[in-house]
Amino acid sequence: MTTRTTPGAGAATGAEGPRRGFGGLIVFLNGTSSSGKSSIAKELVGLFQEPSFHLAVDAFHAMRSKPELTPEQLPAVLRRTWMGFHRAVAGMAGAGNTVVVDHVLSEPWRLRDCLELFPHRDTVLVGVRCPLPELERRERARGDRPAGLAAGQFERVHAHAVYDIECDTGDASPAECARRIEDFLHRRTTPTAFERLAAERA
Template structure:
């Protein structure tokens, strides 16, 4: 296919709810040199029918939504598009799924951190998140412990974070955090050949 020879870069923003991921992503679209797409998981949840889902059904529906989101991101990147992903790795399987689907050398894993006190203040001010959501995610989201670059939005603005990430891209490490996590957490997966594109 013409124009699909390269794999797009995935800037993977991971942090709790209200940590500032979406705000950083919007600024990244302004400061990045190449065209990029912001793909927030909230947009995928918003696409779902508004009918009420029973508590028994909800976990399976949410899991399918996340799985579809991961595959949509992988497909966009496989077609050569640069993608800014807005994610919450609060369940182990989400990272494991992404490690299988994404081309690890082309993922820049960004830890978006914020103090718990500030998260709780933002959550209350927003009024559109369940009370205590960020606190429940706080320890789990960063449990894998490895990033290419981290930002703390407690004091830094979204624009400052976006500029730091953009400046980091030309000097990102080898192996990437995603490559190291893939080796550690998914040893069952074959090692892709150099330049190979993961199948979404």
């Protein structure tokens, strides 16, 4: 299995491990469509001893009503949905909940928005990778994604290049990835990926 932490991290922040309640921790899974984020998230929340929430952006898109939209209207509607999703995540974490998020950082503004909203010390950024041929195979098997969606996102999603931990679902199951992530939460380090990304953009 390929799972690695990002070089350059400092001292561990939680020697006692993830405490009950986590204090509003956000576990942020970023990867292309069909990379396995939702499957990892479902496994991960099952490992936590305290109540936690899996918030998926696809669920927010599914909640939106379906009026006829022109091609000119659609980008603004999609952007508002993403922005609302980010604020829902921030609100849940701000109330002290543990939140596992699956996300697609294929547009730079999405990361900027999250950096403004999410607590940098208490956000764990997880890169979910998968080889492109396997992504395309999964996409065809699913049949519910536009052809070429994952390929179009492949280079852009990880362009920021900074993570706390990464997983490759091409050679590891969702359960294996979830266990590695849960183990990492017991030995989180600083500065976090969000702290480093925020410093780069300061």
